[in-house]
Amino acid sequence: MTDESESSAGREILRVHDLRKTFPGVVALDGVDFDLRPGEVHVLLGENGAGKSTLIKALSGAHRPDSGRIVVDGAETEIRSAQDAQRLGIATIYQEFNLVPELTVAENLFLGRQPRKFGLIDKRRMEREARELLERAGVDAEPGQRMGDLGIARSQMVEIAKALGQDARVLIMDEPTAVLTTGEVDRLFEIVRRLRERGVAIVFITHHLEEIPRIGDRVTVLRDGRSVGEVPAGTPEDELVRLMVGRSIEQQYPRERSEAGAALLQVRGLGRDGAFADVSFEVRAGEVVGLAGLVGAGRTEVARAIFGADRYDGGEVLVEGRRLRSGDVHAALEAGVGLVPEDRKGQGLVLEADVGENLGLVTLGRASHGGFVDRSGQRGAAADIAGKLNVRMSGLRQEVATLSGGNQQKIVIGKWLLADAKVLILDEPTRGIDVGAKVEIYQLINTLTASGHAVLMISSDLPEVLGMSDRVLVMARGRLAGELSADEATQDSVMALAVSEAKGGTAAVEGS
Ligand SMILES: Nc1ncnc2c1ncn2[C@@H]1O[C@H](COP(=O)(O)OP(=O)(O)OP(=O)(O)O)[C@@H](O)[C@H]1O
Ligand SMILES: [Mg+2]
Structure with missing residues (x-):
């Protein structure tokens, strides 16, 4: 034997x-x-x-x-x-x-x-x-x-x-x-x-x-x-x-709806040749609006145009009623727009800098505008947000490059939470984040909307879009294919819209 x-x-x-x-x-x-x-x-x-x-x-x-x-x-x-x-x-x-x-x-x-x-x-x-x-x-x-x-x-x-x-x-x-x-x-x-x-x-x-x-x-x-x-x-x-x-998670999507207030972000007829066309929607104070669609539908392009990271050549973007110039990130920042980009390495982080510095990147830019930087206050706020997001690190002085992948992503999100952006655009925010930490991020989104902020969330994780959005916009080939209320939005109804125009219809990409 x-x-x-x-x-x-x-x-x-x-x-x-x-x-x-x-x-x-x-x-x-x-x-x-x-x-x-x-x-x-x-x-x-x-x-x-x-x-x-x-x-x-x-x-x-x-x-x-x-x-x-x-x-x-x-x-x-x-x-x-x-x-x-x-x-x-x-x-x-x-x-x-x-x-x-x-x-x-x-x-x-x-x-x-x-x-x-x-x-x-x-x-x-x-x-x-x-x-x-x-x-x-x-x-x-x-x-x-x-x-x-x-x-x-x-x-x-x-x-x-x-x-x-x-x-x-x-x-x-x-x-x-x-x-x-x-x-x-x-x-x-x-x-x-x-x-x-x-x-x-x-x-x-x-x-x-x-x-x-x-x-x-x-x-x-x-x-x-x-x-x-x-x-x-x-x-x-x-x-x-x-x-x-080490514990069970009661609710994966703990969305707490808030009363929707005034429109903080208004996008009207936004377009750029070859990328997207005729995109109109608004996000109100207290709302989480999901932006769904297949990869390549133009969601990231629209987000970047709103933030001023790329130009748009038709239509307009208004924040609290004030028009933002095309391609002007500074104006967007001043107006209180934030963007958590999908590519954290390329756009979200300074890898050689430490955790505290990265968390303070946006706020620092703004604070030094008035010629005054409250550094110790800033470290305190950074420590607080890192704690809330449960960032695993040796301390605020750890170099971001040596954090684990998911913890780097938490820093990108934390940076914008600290910046207190009135209109926060999240592009694939929970990519690489573990199930427990996702819930922490969703709870922070609740806190934001409860205090009157507006959130636009792009995500390819459909359960996340369905679980956290008050309304869902669906894009297909550079255009808005439809809007669904939280009740109407299901895996099937979103997918139906996401592929609808992808087959027929006139697409922005074909330059109609
Ligand atoms: N070169 C390094 N210097 C200092 N700390 C490091 C280094 N590499 C990893 N660590 C630390 O080791 C721990 C484990 O990191 P690791 O990257 O293995 O996590 P992980 O399980 O892959 O997480 P994730 O799901 O976020 O990718 C983390 O606290 C991380 O900050
Ligand atoms: Mg890893």
Whole structure:
């Protein structure tokens, strides 16, 4: 008879024993145990800052653990570099991309391992192989395209294609679906299933609990740097949440309606050639208005035009009855408009600055206008908002670049909450945020509207739009396709509008 533990040990490709890693002021991993088998999708679940990314960085050679053991194919191993990981067959798709925006897609795919001919890079072969990889991963991009022009969703797909090109035995994916659309997620899952069938072992990190039964086999839950449980992927969501945050969450969408007051934001006939046309709506004091639609419908473009980050060339934007000039961010700020952008790295944060400085960015600009900055008051307010959002950090002096992904997103939101913007536009505000912290953010939105602020919320997370909006506007191909009251808005009614004009109708993009 074979020994049970031995036979299961034989099936593992990788095992981690009591792994520990500290950073100045932070214990990121506090004794993690984890094992991985060929042909499984092992989900890593945990709150923002629980240690998920740190764990996978230890497996991919990006971080050296302080102590603990990593065993690959039954032999204890040290993974000191990306090359070590690659030699062991471990490929990683990081949460924060490693792509070089200035290079082409093909150059990114083969970075550091370009095919060579007579010592020179074999461009033709590189392009051909790049095309094959892109096709395998179902990425809609050309090998010769500049990486920086692709947008986040397609960049993520290129990351995936790049990992496929390494023929890994272990594929680690850190929140690959955070920036993908529904269709892209489906395509990604097909790829993942194919790899699993070929015996590849996959580590999969996500904050979207509904994805777990669809794609996972087992789940390891991390809390405060420790593994607190290993359960099957079919475990009910509320049980997963309880393991993850240590308590159950009563209400995922705690919207408290306030009385709607005067129109704070009025948008009339707004348009820009090739992007959007004839967009008219208003948001009143005390309201949360959801802006739904498919990716590419023009929601972000409209938000940026209202904020003055981009120009509009037709129509007008009024805040409290005063017209805002096209393309004038300063005027928008003065008028009390705030924008939490969808791309936090590019537009929302100064990565080299600390948490306190980032939280004070908007208020500082405004306060110094009068020639007077109340720095200690500002630190106090920053500490307060960081506490409310439960930001996991060593203190206000921690550099933002070293915060976990979800905690960085909390800083972007906190910055605008501190700025006390009268009209706050949120573009995908809870991307990468764990289920518990989402509720905290929703509660802060309630506080804002209760005190007479207006919120416009763009989100591709339909349950979030439905759960938190008092009204829902739906955009399709650059135009408003319709408006639904909170009662009328359902998954089906929103989707029906979102695809309605996308098929027929005249689209702004076609320049009618
Ligand atoms: N280079 C670093 N310097 C200092 N602290 C760090 C560094 N890298 C990570 N940390 C800290 O380690 C902790 C764990 O971070 P990690 O990125 O592993 O979290 P996570 O589980 O991936 O969270 P998220 O869901 O937000 O991505 C956090 O408190 C983070 O601030
Ligand atoms: Mg992370």
